[in-house]
Structure formats: structure tokens, C-alpha cells
Amino acid sequence: MKEYEQTPLWDNQLPIEERLDYLLKELTIEEKIACLTTGCPDVPRLGIQAFSMGGEAAHGIEARNDQDFNRGEPEHTTSFPQPIGMSASWDKELIKECGRVVGEEARALQKRTYQRGLSRWAPTVDMERDPRWGRTEEAYGEDPCLTGEMASGYIQGMRGNDSFYIQCGATLKHFYANNVELNRGTVSSSIDGRNKNEYYLEPFRRAIVEGGAEAIMTSYNEINGIPAIVNDEVQRVVKEEWGLPGHVVCDGGDMQETVNAHKYYTSHAETVAYGLKAGVDCFTDVPEVVMAAGREALERGLMTEEDMNRSVRNSFRTRIRLGLFDKEGACPYSHMGEDYVNSKEHQQVQLEMAKAAMVLLKNKKDILPLKPEQASTLAVVGPLADIWYKDWYCGIPPYTVTPLAGIREEYETSQITCNDGLVDIQLTCQGKYVGLDNTGRLCLVTGQEAETFTMNDWGSGSYTLQAKSNGLFITLEEKTNLIRAASKEVFGWFVRENWRLKKVGDAYEIKSWDEKPVGIGKDGYVELMAEEDEKVLFAPKIIRDGIEESVTLAGKADYAMVILGSNPVINSRETIDRDTIALPPVQQELAEKICAANPNTIIILVSNYPYNINVLQEKAAAILLTASGSQDLGKAIAQTLSGRSVPAGRLNMTWYKEDADLPDINDYDIMKGKRTYQYFDKEVLYPFGYGLSYSTFEYRDLQVDIREEVTITITVLNTGGCKADEVVQIYVRKDGSRVKRPVKQLKAFTRVKDLAAGESRNVTLTIPLAELRYYDVISERMILEDGEYCFMAGASSQDIRGEVTVKIAGGQAPVRNPFSFTKAEQYDDYENLILHRGNHGYTCIVPQNTTGSQGAEAIYKDMVFTKAPTEMKFDLCAVEPGKVTVLADGKTIAVLEAGADTEFTEKGTAVNIDSVPLDKNVVLELQIYGKIKITGFLFL
Numbered sequence: 001m002k003e004y005e006q007t008p009l010w011d012n013q014l015p016i017e018e019r020l021d022y023l024l025k026e027l028t029i030e031e032k033i034a035c036l037t038t039g040c041p042d043v044p045r046l047g048i049q050a051f052s053m054g055g056e057a058a059h060g061i062e063a064r065n066d067q068d069f070n071r072g073e074p075e076h077t078t079s080f081p082q083p084i085g086m087s088a089s090w091d092k093e094l095i096k097e098c099g100r101v102v103g104e105e106a107r108a109l110q111k112r113t114y115q116r117g118l119s120r121w122a123p124t125v126d127m128e129r130d131p132r133w134g135r136t137e138e139a140y141g142e143d144p145c146l147t148g149e150m151a152s153g154y155i156q157g158m159r160g161n162d163s164f165y166i167q168c169g170a171t172l173k174h175f176y177a178n179n180v181e182l183n184r185g186t187v188s189s190s191i192d193g194r195n196k197n198e199y200y201l202e203p204f205r206r207a208i209v210e211g212g213a214e215a216i217m218t219s220y221n222e223i224n225g226i227p228a229i230v231n232d233e234v235q236r237v238v239k240e241e242w243g244l245p246g247h248v249v250c251d252g253g254d255m256q257e258t259v260n261a262h263k264y265y266t267s268h269a270e271t272v273a274y275g276l277k278a279g280v281d282c283f284t285d286v287p288e289v290v291m292a293a294g295r296e297a298l299e300r301g302l303m304t305e306e307d308m309n310r311s312v313r314n315s316f317r318t319r320i321r322l323g324l325f326d327k328e329g330a331c332p333y334s335h336m337g338e339d340y341v342n343s344k345e346h347q348q349v350q351l352e353m354a355k356a357a358m359v360l361l362k363n364k365k366d367i368l369p370l371k372p373e374q375a376s377t378l379a380v381v382g383p384l385a386d387i388w389y390k391d392w393y394c395g396i397p398p399y400t401v402t403p404l405a406g407i408r409e410e411y412e413t414s415q416i417t418c419n420d421g422l423v424d425i426q427l428t429c430q431g432k433y434v435g436l437d438n439t440g441r442l443c444l445v446t447g448q449e450a451e452t453f454t455m456n457d458w459g460s461g462s463y464t465l466q467a468k469s470n471g472l473f474i475t476l477e478e479k480t481n482l483i484r485a486a487s488k489e490v491f492g493w494f495v496r497e498n499w500r501l502k503k504v505g506d507a508y509e510i511k512s513w514d515e516k517p518v519g520i521g522k523d524g525y526v527e528l529m530a531e532e533d534e535k536v537l538f539a540p541k542i543i544r545d546g547i548e549e550s551v552t553l554a555g556k557a558d559y560a561m562v563i564l565g566s567n568p569v570i571n572s573r574e575t576i577d578r579d580t581i582a583l584p585p586v587q588q589e590l591a592e593k594i595c596a597a598n599p600n601t602i603i604i605l606v607s608n609y610p611y612n613i614n615v616l617q618e619k620a621a622a623i624l625l626t627a628s629g630s631q632d633l634g635k636a637i638a639q640t641l642s643g644r645s646v647p648a649g650r651l652n653m654t655w656y657k658e659d660a661d662l663p664d665i666n667d668y669d670i671m672k673g674k675r676t677y678q679y680f681d682k683e684v685l686y687p688f689g690y691g692l693s694y695s696t697f698e699y700r701d702l703q704v705d706i707r708e709e710v711t712i713t714i715t716v717l718n719t720g721g722c723k724a725d726e727v728v729q730i731y732v733r734k735d736g737s738r739v740k741r742p743v744k745q746l747k748a749f750t751r752v753k754d755l756a757a758g759e760s761r762n763v764t765l766t767i768p769l770a771e772l773r774y775y776d777v778i779s780e781r782m783i784l785e786d787g788e789y790c791f792m793a794g795a796s797s798q799d800i801r802g803e804v805t806v807k808i809a810g811g812q813a814p815v816r817n818p819f820s821f822t823k824a825e826q827y828d829d830y831e832n833l834i835l836h837r838g839n840h841g842y843t844c845i846v847p848q849n850t851t852g853s854q855g856a857e858a859i860y861k862d863m864v865f866t867k868a869p870t871e872m873k874f875d876l877c878a879v880e881p882g883k884v885t886v887l888a889d890g891k892t893i894a895v896l897e898a899g900a901d902t903e904f905t906e907k908g909t910a911v912n913i914d915s916v917p918l919d920k921n922v923v924l925e926l927q928i929y930g931k932i933k934i935t936g937f938l939f940l
Contacts, residue, residue: 001327004047010327016320020313032308033294035315036272037287038249051324053215053249053282053315055117057158057168058083058124058138058393059098059629060350061105067493075112077105078346078631079397081357082568082608083123085627087140088649088691089356090727091751092153098353099157101346103168106158107336118322119169119246120158121217122393123151125203126178128653129675130665132578134181137391137568137608137627138173141652142676142688144199145746145771148206155211160333166321167333169214172207174251175228175238176200178219180665181577185254185261188222189668190834192825194739197775197782199670205242214246214318218280220254224843225836227262229254229271235279246318247281247311255285255293268293273302281311342398347632354626354636356725356751359649360692361623367600368622369643369694370559372411379557379598380404380418381550382590383456384565384606389628390491391568391608397631403563403604406634410642417553421562421590424468424544426450429536434526436467440484442474442526451485452543458570459584463501464490473497476512481528483518495569507537547590551597560598561641562591562620565606568628572609580659581612588615595619604637610655614685625649646694648725648751650796655686671740672829677797678742689729689746689796695720695757699728699801704791706806710767714793714802716752717760726752728763731792731800732772737785738813738862739774739828744797747771769808776813777826778862784810815921816863818939824858824926832856833928838904842875842935847928856928863888863924865916869939873908877901882930888922891915898932911939 008014008022026046027035034041038053056062059082063075080086080098089095102120110116124138125147140147151172160167177189177200191200207213216238218228229250238244258264258271265271272283272293283290297303323331340346360368380403388400401409404418427434435445442451452468465474467485475487476496490497499518500511510518512528519529519536529536554560564587572578582588592615595601603616603623616623624647630636639645654677656662661682663673674680677688698717705711716726728751731744748765755761772789773782789808794800816822824845825835833856838844847856865888872886878898886894893916896909916922928934 002047004045005327007046009046010325012326012328012330016317019320019325020316023316024309024312027312029298029305032305032312033291034287035312036283036294036308037290038282038284039287040315040319047325049114051114051319052117053119053247053318054284055106055120056393057102057106057120057122059086060395060397061102061109061120062393062395063109064396074396075109076342076398077109077395078342078350079395079629080350081354082137082391082627082629083140084137084608084652085357085629086154086353087146087150087652088359088627089353089751090146090150090650090749091356092149094353094356095150096153096157097349099154100160101157101349103158103160104336104340105346106168107333108338108340111337119171119215119318121171121173123154123170123207124173125151125207126174126176127200127203128179129668129670130179130662131581131610131653131656132662132665133179134572134577135574136572136653138393140203142654143652143746144202144206146652146749147203148210149749151203151207152211155207155213159212159214162332164321165323165331165333166214166318169246169318169322170211171215171217171249172204172213173217174219175204175216175234176219177223177668178221178228179668180221181575184220185257186222187666188225188834188836191223191668192827192835193777193780194775195669195671200668201237204238208238208242208244213244216244216248218248218250218254220251220257222262227258227264229258229280230264230274230278232278235277239279247314248279249282249284250275250280252284255283255290267296269296269300269302273297273307276303276307276311281314350630351632351636354630354632355639355645357626357649358636358640358645358647359625359651360647361625361686361690362617362620363692364621366694367602368624368641370602370641372413372642375411375414375559377415377557378407378411378417379550379553379560380407380416380563381421381553381560381594382563383420383422383587385418385420385563388633389568390489391629392493392574394629400631401634403606403634403637406636406638407561407641409635410638410644417557419550419553420454420546421550422454422456422546423542424452424454424546425540425542426452427538427540429538430520434538436469436485440467440470440472440486442483442485444520444524444526455540457584457586458567459582460571460579461500461502462570463499464497464570465499474499476528483526483528490567491569498570504537507539509535510538547586547593550590551593554594554601555597557598559600559602560594561602561604562594563604563606564591566608566628568608577665578609581610581656581662582659583611583613591616592619602641606633610653612655612657612659612685614657617685643694643722646722646724648691648693648727650689650691650727651686652688654680654684654688657683657685678745681743687796687798689727689794690798691727691796693720693724693726695722695724697726697755697795699793702793702802702804704804704806706808709769710772710791712748712765712767712791712793714763715760716755716763718755718757721757723754723756726755727795728752728765729794729796730765730767731794731797732767733790733792734772734785734787735790736787737774741774744792746797772808777828778814778816780826783813784808786810786812813862816860818863818865818869818924821936821938822860823936824934826860827858828861829859830857833858836933838877838933838935844933844935845928846933847931850931858926858928860924861921863922864920865918865922865939868913868916868918869911870913871908871940872896872911872937873906873940874937875904875906875935877904877933879931879933882928882932884929884932884934885927887925887927888916898930904933904935
């Protein structure tokens with residue numbers, strides 16, 4: 001036995017905290033500083049080997065090994081559908097199996113290289129309140145119940161079933177209110193108490209308390225003016241209230257960005273010190289910079305060794321539970337080896353999830369399923385017909401199946417024609433053509449030497465160009481101005497194959513991915529130019545019109561399949577939000593023309609976010625949706641089209657009809673902004689929870705029983721002609737509430753599997769009474785409100801098949817005491833306000849727009865004056881002179897004139913006693929004019 005194995009750190013029989021006590025006594029200050037990174041140093045005397053706490057696993061293990069820190073050959077891993085696709089299955093048991101596969105492959109890869117991550121950065125549980133968010137593919141939808149339940153399944157599968165040891169630890173991303181990519185490193189998300197507690201925190205709570213997540217990652221944004229990395233809710237809520245068992249990391253590079261981007265501190269030492277105090281344990285940043293900051297923080301007295309001890313204790317608690325310090329080899333997961341990677345069983349789980357994630361959006365006259373013997377001729381067209389795209393967090397699977405390949409295999413006796421529906425062009429400039437030299441570099445040539453490019457228009461000005469002569473994409477060579485046909489695929493953190501084209505007359509002005517102009521150099525080469533150089537235009541000459549070719553093929557076929565959708569690294573991805581929910585115009589044109597040419601047109605959307613496909617919903621015979629990412633993408637599509645697999649996926653996001661239905665993407669107030677199915681009050685294209693089947697179902701005998709929890713029973717009958725799954729969804733509505741409550745709110749669901757034709761099955765679902773609570777701004781806690789609750793069972797949020805209203809005994813919100821301090825953030829309603837943390841420890845209300853005469857309003861209901869006040873005092877800071885007008889039930893009772901001040905101070909003003917209603921619930925309104933920050937007020 002090795003000497004260090006005789007120490008308490010390696011003693012499996014000791015309580016874990018005793019093992020950690022020993023570790024903290026033995027580690028030096030410098031070793032503890034090194035542990036503030038996401039790694040840990042080699043400490044041979046203690047048997048500690050350097051080990052990373054990171055690694056991605058959104059829909060499989062990411063082991064591409066293609067970034068600067070891990071260059072090398074890719075390690076193939078099983079690739080599932082994107083998280084948005086897995087969530088669309090509404091199958092908690094199956095997604096748990098997917099998590100198990102991920103955990104097993106993480107273990108197997110760790111066997112190859114000890115430092116491999118066993119605490120993976122997944123799943124992403126940010127709420128997808130806006131379909132334009134660039135990272136929609138990574139998360140689980142717009143609803144906290146669905147997200148929390150599905151993410152918990154994935155987490156539990158990753159974690160394994162042992163009561164102590166962890167197979168693979170899940171790190172939730174990104175805590176919290178992180179739904180905008182533009183300026184994400186500086187923007188502040190304004191979140192009030194109700195939105196925070198009822199919506200944004202709820203999936204994190206579920207995933208930790210119910211799912212057993214090991215860790216969390218903080219987000220890049222500020223929350224009410226506080227960078228997430230120093231948000232003390234990490235310690236107060238995540239660790240102390242929810243009991244997170246493991247550790248907290250910050251997002252990549254965010255430690256330095258707190259100074260460089262947020263400008264919140266002037267030194268990295270402050271970030272490390274106050275980040276530790278706020279609950280962050282490991283800083284995902286350049287290790288040398290983190291360690292230097294840690295040393296400086298200690299020297300300056302900004303933090304203590306005890307602050308570091310808490311961090312080291314948390315990160316090593318995870319490491320011990322991963323079985324890294326087991327003298328007796330008790331960890332049941334340490335044996336997993338190569339036979340677990342890409343096993344046939346893993347591939348089968350992946351295929352089952354790919355099929356379960358299929359969502360049937362339209363099926364006119366039951367055109368689907370399309371049996372192979374029915375389809376003598378098929379036209380399979382579209383830019384996504386014969387391609388499989390990687391995304392930023394994917395791994396490299398052992399094989400991939402494109403839609404066309406899957407359809408060819410499933411419809412092997414059909415005559416299949418195909419076309420990408422794209423245009424081939426040549427480019428002319430300055431009287432010459434664009435060609436390639438012998439290195440693939442673009443240059444001006446004669447017409448006989450012209451290169452032909454396949455152009456793909458992704459919408460919003462984004463294009464890719466692929467040279468026909470060598471099949472390579474035109475790319476901007478890294479760290480140069482040179483442009484070559486040299487890339488095998490469109491992929492990278494910086495997508496250098498994405499060209500920004502702007503139509504100018506019949507020509508294009510071309511810019512690079514980062515908006516630098518393209519022109520002609522002195523030697524005739526196409527390259528980047530300086531901004532001040534004269535603009536150069538490139539005119540296209542059409543060589544092949546793929547749309548017209550596709551229309552011709554479709555017109556001759558029995559059935560047409562049009563495969564459209566998104567590229568996961570163009571127009572919507574990390575760092576890029578969409579500017580529209582419209583399909584790329586060229587894809588829209590292709591689909592409409594095919595629909596006109598063939599009434600049996602089936603649209604297949606391979607997309608990771610919603611589109612406003614209103615016209616296609618009207619004109620297409622059928623529409624099938626799937627997310628990208630599955631290595632068996634094409635097989636799952638084809639088996640669903642043929643009916644070998646019956647679709648039962650359901651939408652996890654509302655599909656809106658137009659861009660105008662969406663408020664500003666930076667507006668995080670889903671209640672006032674009427675976002676998501678919970679509050680949206682207009683007609684939608686497809687509602688949350690929507691999805692069709694090849695069978696039909698009836699819901700019968702809905703019953704609701706209220707005891708310690710709500711028990712719901714219902715009978716589901718398959719009234720169709722085939723075996724199928726049905727997703728039963730339970731929604732709740734509270735009428736007569738003190739506050740605006742959701743139109744309806746998902747509280748339970750289950751996927752009823754393999755229901756045979758004519759078979760009925762009893763379904764029982766339970767809802768804890770605590771999940772019916774709402775956040776009361778007066779008492780600042782979640783309360784169960786007394787009154788009637790309507791429980792609805794349905795096949796979607798708008799397809800309700802039965803409802804029962806029952807009374808539930810609860811409580812009522814208290815009234816406001818005007819003679820106690822009221823926090824300004826405790827408003828019931830507002831206009832033109834944002835929230836920002838004040839230096840008194842309160843969050844203050846701040847007018848969002850102070851231009852012109854526009855004012856801001858904050859409304860406080862149920863203020864009860866038991867006596868007439870004589871004075872009103874504010875805690876405020878006036879950045880510039882302004883005033884606050886106070887109204888009670890619409891009548892002015894006080895006016896405060898505020899002069900400019902640099903500090904928060906207490907300021908008072910007289911109250912018009914005669915205008916104050918006594919002994920009744922009063923609506924108090926603050927009208928704020930000018931740049932005035934208010935933390936609170938009281939009456940005297």
C-alpha cells in the first residue's frame with residue numbers, strides 16, 4: 001500500500017467531512033490558491049493528481065479535441081439530439097437513459113486520460129422566454145416545470161444510482177437570467193421578485209433539489225446590476241436554501257471580464273475575493289491569472305484562508321464522491337472502459353431518443369405515415385437534405401446519417417431524386433471573374449478560368465460559398481486577410497466561412513464574418529480591405545437554379561419532401577441572437593414553390609428553434625419537426641415518415657406568428673411583457689405542448705383529490721388505428737387571485753407509452769401543494785393562496801380535454817403597513833422602470849428612460865393607513881434634479897423635489913393629510929421624473 005493511502009483523505013470508511021478536514025490541514029496556501037481554478041495541482045505526498053472539473057456534455061460527451069487547449073485527434077462519442085430536441089420527447093425515463101449513456105462514456109474516456117472531466121458542464125436550464133435567443137438549442141424550453149423535470153432526468157442518469165458515489169457530476173448552466181447573447185458580458189437582466197422566484201430560479205431549484213445536480217455555473221450577465229459571478233444568491237439560495245452538494249464554477253473567462261467588461265471592480269483580486277464570498281468555488285479562467293489574483297487578494301486582506309478553505313472543501317467534496325481518492329476501490333463506476341464508448345446499446349438509446357423527439361406539426365388528410373410501397377417516386381430536396389451539421393457543444397459521433405441517407409434506406413424500393421435547392425453562381429468584379437489559384441486563394445481571372453460556387457443564403461445577410469472544383473468552403477484564413485477555398489465544413493467558434501452579403505443593385509457588397517469589407521488587392525487577389533478603401537461590388541452570374549430544378553423534380557414525383565432548417569453555427573448560436581423568427585427567404589421560396597408544384601409536399605424542419613411558418617402551415621400537406629444533433633438523424637426522420645415509429649413529441653416552446661408578437665429581447669418580465677404560453681394573449685401558430693400523432697386519443701374521468709398533495713387521475717383511450725404514445729399534460733389556473741397569475745401553468749406530465757389501438761390506461765399524477773404557490777411581494781415569500789384552482793388535463797396547453805375546479809385552503813397575502821419601511825422593489829406593477837442594486841444593500845428602482853417628459857411609475861397595492869401620516873421619507877439618490885409625485889387612489893398626497901446628489905440619503909416631504917384614505921386598501925403610486933434611484937420609503 002502506498003504511504004498516502006494510509007491517510008484520512010483515502011479512508012473510505014471515514015465521513016467525507018473528516019476526510020476534507022484532513023485535506024485542508026495538509027494543503028499549503030499555494031496549493032489552495034491553485035485549487036481556485038477548475039483544476040487542482042499534483043500533490044504527490046497526498047496522492048493528488050491534477051484533475052479538471054470541466055468538459056461539455058449537452059447531448060453527449062464533447063471530445064472533439066479541436067480547441068487550442070486540447071488539440072488532437074477527436075475521440076468519438078455517442079451524439080444525441082440537441083437538448084431542445086430531447087426535451088421535446090417529454091419522456092423523463094428515456095432522457096434519464098441518455099444521461100446514463102453520457103455518464104458511462106465520461107467514465108470510459110476518463111480511463112484513457114485521468115484528467116478528463118467527470119464533472120460535466122450540462123445541462124443548460126436557462127428559461128427560453130424568447131425564441132430569438134441564440135442558445136435555444138442548448139436548453140429545454142420555455143417552461144420551468146418541463147425544464148426542471150427533463151433536466152433532472154438527464155442529471156440522474158449522469159449521476160448514477162449509488163447513494164454516495166457519482167458516476168458523472170452535472171453542472172447546471174447558467175445561473176441565471178441569461179437569455180441574450182449581444183453584450184452578454186455587460187448587460188444587466190432586470191428581474192423582480194415574482195419573475196425570479198416563480199420562473200427563472202424554478203428550473204434550477206428543481207434540478208438541484210429533485211434532480212441531484214452536483215454543481216452550477218454562473219452566467220456572464222449582471223442581475224439587477226450585480227455580475228453573476230459575485231451574486232450572493234449563489235451562497236444564500238443555491239447552497240444554503242437548496243443544499244447544492246458540490247461546487248460552483250464561473251463561466252469561461254468571466255473572472256477577468258468582471259474587470260475588463262463589467263468594469264465592476266478595478267482588480268481581479270477583488271473578483272476572486274468577493275466571488276468566493278458570494279459562493280463561487282472555482283474560476284474558469286487562465287490559471288496563472290486566477291492564482292495571481294488569489295495571492296493578491298490574500299496580501300490585501302480582501303479574503304482569508306478560510307474563504308479558500310470553503311472553496312477547496314466544496315470542489316474536493318465532488319472529487320471524493322467521484323471516487324478519485326478510494327483506497328479500497330469502492331466506487332462502482334471506476335471499472336468502465338472502452339466497451340462503454342459507442343456501444344450498440346448506447347447507439348440504440350440514441351436512436352430511440354431521436355425518434356421520440358419527432359414533433360408532427362401538420363398532417364393533412366393523414367398523408368403520413370407514408371408507407372414505402374405507397375411511394376413509387378420521391379423528390380427529396382432542400383439545403384438540409386443531405387447534410388449533417390455539428391454544433392458548438394457536440395462531440396464527434398462514430399457515424400452520421402443524413403435525412404437523404406435515411407430516406408434512401410427506408411424507401412429502398414422507391415425511385416428517389418434529389419436536389420439541394422441552392423443556386424450555383426460565378427462572381428464578376430472589375431470586368432473579370434473570381435477564380436482560384438493553385439493554393440485555393442481567390443483571385444481575379446478570365447471567364448474561362450472562373451470558379452463556380454454553390455451559394456447558400458441563410459437569411460439575415462449570412463451566406464456560405466462552396467467551390468465546385470474542390471468542394472471546399474470559402475473561408476477567411478485565421479490571423480490574415482487571405483481568402484481561400486480551403487475549409488471542409490462550416491464550423492468554428494469564429495465561423496470564418498460565414499460571409500455577410502448586402503445587395504446593392506444587381507451586385508453584392510461582401511464582408512467577412514466580423515464585418516470587414518472584401519475587395520481586390522493590388523495583385524488581383526480577393527482579400528480583406530481597410531474600411532476607408534473604396535467599396536468593391538461583386539456581381540453574381542447564375543449557372544444553376546436549384547429552386548427551379550427542385551420544382552421540376554417535385555412536379556414529376558408522387559411525393560415531395562422538402563428538408564429545411566438551421567445551421568447550428570450561423571445566425572443563432574452562442575454569441576449570436578436571431579434578428580427574426582422567419583425562415584431564410586430562399587428556403588421559404590423553395591418550400592412555397594414545391595407546395596404549388598406537388599400537393600403531396602411534406603416539409604421536414606431540422607431546426608433548433610421556432611419559425612413563423614404560417615404560409616407553410618397553410619400550404620404543405622404535412623410538417624415534421626426535429627432538432628439537429630442525433631447521429632441517426634436521417635434514420636429517425638425516415639422511420640417516422642414511414643410509420644415504423646409513431647411521432648409523439650411535443651413542442652416545448654410557443655411558436656409565434658410574427659416578429660411583432662415579441663417584445664424587446666432584453667425584457668425579462670414575462671408577466672408584463674406577456675411572454676410564453678403562461679401570459680401570451682394573442683393567437684399563436686403552434687401552442688406550447690402541441691404535437692400530433694398517427695393515432696387519436698380520448699381523455700375520460702378526470703378526478704382531482706386534495707390531501708397532502710394533489711392527486712390527479714384520468715383514463716386515456718387510444719381511439720385510433722395504431723399503437724402510439726400520448727403525452728398527458730396537467731395545467732393549473734388560479735382565478736380570483738390578488739395578483740396576475742398565469743393563464744395556465746404546466747404542473748405535471750407523463751408520456752403514456754405503447755398504448756395499443758382500442759386500449760385504455762389509467763394515469764395518475766401528483767402535484768405537491770407547494771408547487772401551487774406564488775411569490776408575494778409584500779411578505780417576500782412563496783405563499784399558497786386560498787381559493788379555487790382549476791386543474792386541466794390536455795394534449796397541449798390549448799387542447800384541454802377535461803377540467804375540474806376545487807377549493808384549496810391556503811392563506812392570503814398581508815396588507816402593507818405604510819409606517820414600516822417598504823422596499824421599492826416590492827411593487828405590484830410598474831412602468832418604465834428597471835431594478836439595480838443600491839449600495840445600502842437594497843435593490844433600487846431606476847427609471848429606464850428619462851428622455852423628454854417621460855416619467856416612471858411604481859405601484860404598491862393594499863397599503864392600509866390606520867392613521868393619517870404627516871410626512872413621507874425616501875431613501876434615494878438623485879443623479880440629476882427631479883421629483884417624485886405620490887398618489888393614493890389617484891389623488892396626489894405628496895411631492896418630493898430632489899436635488900442632485902452623489903450618495904443615497906434620506907429625504908422627506910410633507911403629506912397632504914386630507915387626501916389619504918384611512919382604514920381601507922389603498923393603491924399607492926410613485927411617479928418618478930428624472931434620474932432618481934429609490935431603495936424604499938415609509939410614512940411618519
